[in-house]
Amino acid sequence: MKLTGSEILLRSLVEEGVDTIFGHPGGVILHTYDVLTDPAVASKIRHILCRHEQGATHAAEGYYKASGKVGTVMVTSGPGACNTVTGLTDALLDSMAIVVFTGQVPTTAMGCDAFQEADVVGTTRTCTKHNFLILKTEDIPRIVKEAYHIARSGRPGPVLVDLPKNVVMGRAEYHGHPQELHIRGYKPTLQGHAGQIKRAVELMKTARRPLIYGGGGIIHSEAYEELRELVAVTRIPVALTLMGLGAFDTSDPLWLGMVGMHGPYWSNMAMIHCDLMIAIGSRFDDRVTGKLSEFGKQCKIIHIDIDPTSIRKTVHVDVPIVGDVKQVLGELNKEVRQVERHWASDFGEWYAQIAEWKAKHPLRYGPMLDVIKPQYAIDMIFEVSERMNPIVATGVGQHQMWAAQRYRGRRPRRWLTSGGLGTMGYGFPAAMGAQAAFPGDLVICIDGDGSFQMTNQDLITCVENNLPVKVVIINNGYLGMVRQWQELFYNRRYSQVDLTIQPDFVKLAEAYGVIGLRARRPDEVKPVLEQAFTTPGPVIVDIVTEREENCFPMIPPGGAIKEILDYGDPIPEKLFQGLR
Amino acid sequence: MRERTKAIPKEAKARHIITLLVENHAGVLARVAALIAAKGYNIDSLTVGETVDPSISRMTLVVRGDDSVVEQAVKQLNRLIDVIRVTDLTGEEFVERELVLVKVKAKPEAKAEILRIADIFRAKVVDVAPFSYMLELTGAEDKLNAFVELLRPYGIQEFARTGMTVMTRGNKTPGKQTEEMWKEPDTKKVVGLVEKG
Numbered sequence: 001m002k003l004t005g006s007e008i009l010l011r012s013l014v015e016e017g018v019d020t021i022f023g024h025p026g027g028v029i030l031h032t033y034d035v036l037t038d039p040a041v042a043s044k045i046r047h048i049l050c051r052h053e054q055g056a057t058h059a060a061e062g063y064y065k066a067s068g069k070v071g072t073v074m075v076t077s078g079p080g081a082c083n084t085v086t087g088l089t090d091a092l093l094d095s096m097a098i099v100v101f102t103g104q105v106p107t108t109a110m111g112c113d114a115f116q117e118a119d120v121v122g123t124t125r126t127c128t129k130h131n132f133l134i135l136k137t138e139d140i141p142r143i144v145k146e147a148y149h150i151a152r153s154g155r156p157g158p159v160l161v162d163l164p165k166n167v168v169m170g171r172a173e174y175h176g177h178p179q180e181l182h183i184r185g186y187k188p189t190l191q192g193h194a195g196q197i198k199r200a201v202e203l204m205k206t207a208r209r210p211l212i213y214g215g216g217g218i219i220h221s222e223a224y225e226e227l228r229e230l231v232a233v234t235r236i237p238v239a240l241t242l243m244g245l246g247a248f249d250t251s252d253p254l255w256l257g258m259v260g261m262h263g264p265y266w267s268n269m270a271m272i273h274c275d276l277m278i279a280i281g282s283r284f285d286d287r288v289t290g291k292l293s294e295f296g297k298q299c300k301i302i303h304i305d306i307d308p309t310s311i312r313k314t315v316h317v318d319v320p321i322v323g324d325v326k327q328v329l330g331e332l333n334k335e336v337r338q339v340e341r342h343w344a345s346d347f348g349e350w351y352a353q354i355a356e357w358k359a360k361h362p363l364r365y366g367p368m369l370d371v372i373k374p375q376y377a378i379d380m381i382f383e384v385s386e387r388m389n390p391i392v393a394t395g396v397g398q399h400q401m402w403a404a405q406r407y408r409g410r411r412p413r414r415w416l417t418s419g420g421l422g423t424m425g426y427g428f429p430a431a432m433g434a435q436a437a438f439p440g441d442l443v444i445c446i447d448g449d450g451s452f453q454m455t456n457q458d459l460i461t462c463v464e465n466n467l468p469v470k471v472v473i474i475n476n477g478y479l480g481m482v483r484q485w486q487e488l489f490y491n492r493r494y495s496q497v498d499l500t501i502q503p504d505f506v507k508l509a510e511a512y513g514v515i516g517l518r519a520r521r522p523d524e525v526k527p528v529l530e531q532a533f534t535t536p537g538p539v540i541v542d543i544v545t546e547r548e549e550n551c552f553p554m555i556p557p558g559g560a561i562k563e564i565l566d567y568g569d570p571i572p573e574k575l576f577q578g579l580r
Numbered sequence: 581m582r583e584r585t586k587a588i589p590k591e592a593k594a595r596h597i598i599t600l601l602v603e604n605h606a607g608v609l610a611r612v613a614a615l616i617a618a619k620g621y622n623i624d625s626l627t628v629g630e631t632v633d634p635s636i637s638r639m640t641l642v643v644r645g646d647d648s649v650v651e652q653a654v655k656q657l658n659r660l661i662d663v664i665r666v667t668d669l670t671g672e673e674f675v676e677r678e679l680v681l682v683k684v685k686a687k688p689e690a691k692a693e694i695l696r697i698a699d700i701f702r703a704k705v706v707d708v709a710p711f712s713y714m715l716e717l718t719g720a721e722d723k724l725n726a727f728v729e730l731l732r733p734y735g736i737q738e739f740a741r742t743g744m745t746v747m748t749r750g751n752k753t754p755g756k757q758t759e760e761m762w763k764e765p766d767t768k769k770v771v772g773l774v775e776k777g
């Protein structure tokens with residue numbers, strides 16, 4: 001029997017194991033939305049109606065990051081499709097596996113400036129891992145299979161599938177989901193080169209000040225156990241990038257902390273004093289390396305990554321190993337176990353040095369009197385929620401960096417943040433997506449007053465779909481991070497960062513029919529959070545903080561890591577001349 | 581696809597010739613070109629044509645850049661799903677050919693000289709009009725450049741170059757090509773193309 005393209009599409013999605021679609025309908029995709037009401041489909045797939053397509057894409061990212069299952073989005077042509085570009089780019093830079101289906105005008109109308117037409121494949125060519133335009137109804141099952149495969153394998157990423165109206169309305173025989181998959185231009189290298197792995201071990205044998213610099217790749221390939229084992233054998237200290245947080249147990253004494261622009265002093269110092277850097281699933285982002293010409297000169301570098309383009313992109317690497325982090329570490333561990341060395345005792349001086357940095361430059365902030373310090377608020381969120389094993393998402397800005405520094409996310413896939421693109425407005429919908437994957441878990445979004453206002457309309461989506469996300473707004477009445485830069489680098493000329501005129505977030509919550517809470521004084525923080533995290537349903541907590549608190553340590557943009565500024569350091573005069 | 585408008589070479593940067601085997605379907609050329617453009621690499625030329633397997637096209641791309649920049653470009657191209665294989669021919673022995681058509685002004689007193697130049701280069705006269713010749717020449721880039729420079733003083737009226745196409749010498753094939761291309765030849769299909777015995 002022949003089925004319509006829309007029916008084939010949704011059956012293929014069911015076969016792929018898709019259980020949740022984040023989306024928003026519209027004219028051209030109506031035919032496919034109609035099939036969502038088919039009882040056979042409706043019992044398998046839940047559609048969550050997001051109030052803006054950007055939110056739908058971030059929700060799909062959150063769903064993927066938390067669950068490891070590809071996130072799915074469905075939107076209409078033109079405006080709907082265009083609204084997904086931010087999420088697609090965010091997903092591309094942070095390697096999030098999502099598949100976005102977009103409606104498209106009929107192939108006969110394409111290129112004619114038809115109503116709600118946009119060249120979506122052209123527009124998203126550089127912000128997707130791959131994109132497809134389906135031209136024949138019978139190609140739908142194969143392309144769906146390929147789209148999910150490409151999204152989740154290798155270096156994960158976003159894939160877009162454009163669905164012209166005549167293709168989804170056309171009919172074709174459906175022979176079920178294809179079993180085989182054959183994409184001749186796409187065969188990610190999974191196994192690391194044995195010779196390179198041996199060379200890596202040679203370097204490790206003689207290192208005196210080694211450091212593991214781990215990134216999001218460890219989480220994508222789920223290589224936590226292998227990393228833990230590597231560290232257990234070699235006793236090499238571990239620093240992680242913003243995207244890597246959660247990949248290593250933060251209570252382990254060899255855990256240093258985050259590296260990069262706002263990483264703690266000691267882990268950044270370890271980056272510039274180590275004699276061997278073992279980069280694992282991390283890509284030497286400029287927010288980590290600082291000034292490139294001064295990065296990595298003192299050390300040999302081993303770089304393990306599934307994406308060959310990430311290797312030697314910016315930094316010279318002595319031993320490149322292309323492969324899946326989990327597999328490569330598995331092989332590496334076998335070799336390392338053969339090495340006869342009492343690692344830890346050789347590293348005594350190195351540990352002592354790191355401990356000294358830590359003691360001299362701990363994470364700290366000034367005294368708190370009547371006004372809540374944002375750092376304190378983060379510490380309280382941690383204290384109150386930690387035992388509930390929450391998933392924590394963030395917006396982008398100072399609150400994000402404080403959360404990264406101080407909320408010690410202990411577990412993989414429980415830390416959602418926008419690293420590569422730094423997308424304000426990411427946190428709340430991402431939290432919603434994670435909540436959809438884990439309805440029973442506590443999901444907290446630590447947000448900024450600016451970031452939250454970018455995508456807060458999905459509050460109603462949470463209400464409608466019983467997604468009890470807790471949003472904690474670190475409310476400084478500023479676009480705080482930008483204000484900090486203006487303070488430090490533009491002589492306090494505050495241009496367009498003041499958010500004192502803002503909605504009453506408690507009333508906003510109430511307008512959506514959810515609970516809104518507020519803390520203004522330090523002693524109110526803890527009780528308010530306790531109430532929020534134990535109250536069923538979505539909650540907004542507005543924590544009114546000190547307005548002009550700065551996030552330190554900080555490596556000035558364009559500066560070298562050694563120019564890191566700690567809390568209370570005088571700001572060098574040259575920085576006032578604006579960004580270099 | 582030629583971004584260079586004048587036939588003048590050459591900055592100091594090394595020339596890299598990259599061949600690609602790609603899926604032969606709509607949008608692939610745009611993908612390759614967009615990637616190169618997005619990275620800001622300077623393309624000298626880009627040519628495309630079908631291979632013996634009609635589902636595969638071959639592209640030849642000439643770029644100038646530092647080795648590390650080109651290495652990065654090659655990796656990026658490899659990452660495209662529609663790209664089956666990428667090979668940088670730097671350091672390989674290969675034959676390179678390009679075709680140029682030049683319509684040059686031919687005043688009566690210059691005609692003989694122009695024809696002599698054409699003769700020296702073994703260029704063909706493919707069209708003659710009262711006051712112009714159209715000349716065709718194939719060869720390596722340098723030869724074409726020299727030819728064009730000699731004609732320039734006479735006044736070039738129209739000018740078209742195809743961009744480079746290349747093939748490695750001898751039995752070697754750059755990086756194994758697709759399995760399909762190595763299959764025993766299907767004699768039915770290639771009769772007339774391959775001399776048997």
Ligand SMILES: Cc1ncc(C[n+]2csc(CCOP(=O)(O)OP(=O)(O)O)c2C)c(N)n1
Binds near residue numbers: 421451481482
């Ligand atoms: C979509 C988007 N627009 C602009 C920026 C630039 N930007 C980075 S941080 C920031 C301020 C964030 O303010 P808020 O969310 O209130 O957080 P805070 O820094 O105050 O904690 C801005 C505007 C961005 N990252 N994303």
